[in-house]
Structure formats: C-alpha cells, structure tokens
Amino acid sequence: MDRVLIESLAVDTVIGVYDWERSIQQRLVLDLELATDIRPAARDDDLALTLNYAAISERIGTFADEHAFGLVETFAERLAAVLREEFAISWLRLTVRKPGAIPTASAVGVCIERGEC
Numbered sequence: 001m002d003r004v005l006i007e008s009l010a011v012d013t014v015i016g017v018y019d020w021e022r023s024i025q026q027r028l029v030l031d032l033e034l035a036t037d038i039r040p041a042a043r044d045d046d047l048a049l050t051l052n053y054a055a056i057s058e059r060i061g062t063f064a065d066e067h068a069f070g071l072v073e074t075f076a077e078r079l080a081a082v083l084r085e086e087f088a089i090s091w092l093r094l095t096v097r098k099p100g101a102i103p104t105a106s107a108v109g110v111c112i113e114r115g116e117c
C-alpha cells in the first residue's frame with residue numbers, strides 16, 4: 001500500500017507523569033506513515049482524493065493543545081484513534097518521541113501501528 005508521510009512534526013503539549021511536568025509544555029516530535037492508495041489523486045491531480053497532510057498536521061496541533069496526558073503511550077494511542085476516526089486512514093504507523101526527557105538520550109518514545117493495510 002502507498003503511504004502519505006509526515007516526518008518530524010513538532011508539537012508542544014503538557015506531557016509527563018511527574019509533578020514538575022504538569023505545569024509546563026514539552027516538545028514531542030512525531031513521524032507518521034499513513035496508508036492510502038495515491039493513484040486516484042495522482043490520476044486526477046486532485047487533493048480531495050488523497051490524505052491531506054496539511055489538514056492532518058493541523059489536527060495534530062489542535063489535539064496536542066487540547067490534551068495533557070501523563071504517558072506518551074496515551075498520547076499516541078488516543079491520537080491514532082482520532083486520526084483514524086476523522087480521516088480515511090485504514091492503517092497508520094505513528095512514532096512519538098519526547099526528545100527532552102532523558103538528557104543522555106537523543107529521544108525516547110513509542111511507535112505504534114493501528115489498522116489494516
């Protein structure tokens with residue numbers, strides 16, 4: 001299956017399990033692979049026939065603004081569900097990295113796959 005890609009999308013949100021994390025925003029960096037057949041859009045050169053990565057990126061920013069989860073796992077799971085409900089995404093791979101969490105690591109985070117290809 002073809003994929004629409006969104007790479008290194010940065011969002012700032014309240015995220016973390018410790019008290020000091022509940023009153024600040026921290027950066028998450030997201031990579032998404034979104035399965036879709038790109039041939040209809042390519043055939044007609046029509047944005048309406050594919051997954052609009054601009055609209056999806058904007059929705060992710062809104063989602064990050066609206067929530068304040070403890071775990072990156074919860075952020076990833078809930079975001080994947082919202083995106084699959086609101087866009088015609090049959091399968092996705094979502095990586096959520098929290099680059100500031102561990103000073104001696106470039107990033108930590110999770111990678112999930114949901115749906116059928």
Ligand SMILES: Nc1nc2c(c(=O)[nH]1)N=C([C@H](O)[C@@H](O)CO)CN2
Nearest residue numbers: 015016017018070071072073101102
């Ligand atoms: N698997 C996870 N481990 C940890 C998480 C998490 O979201 N998932 N979060 C934290 C803290 O919030 C940490 O990021 C603070 O530096 C610890 N472990």
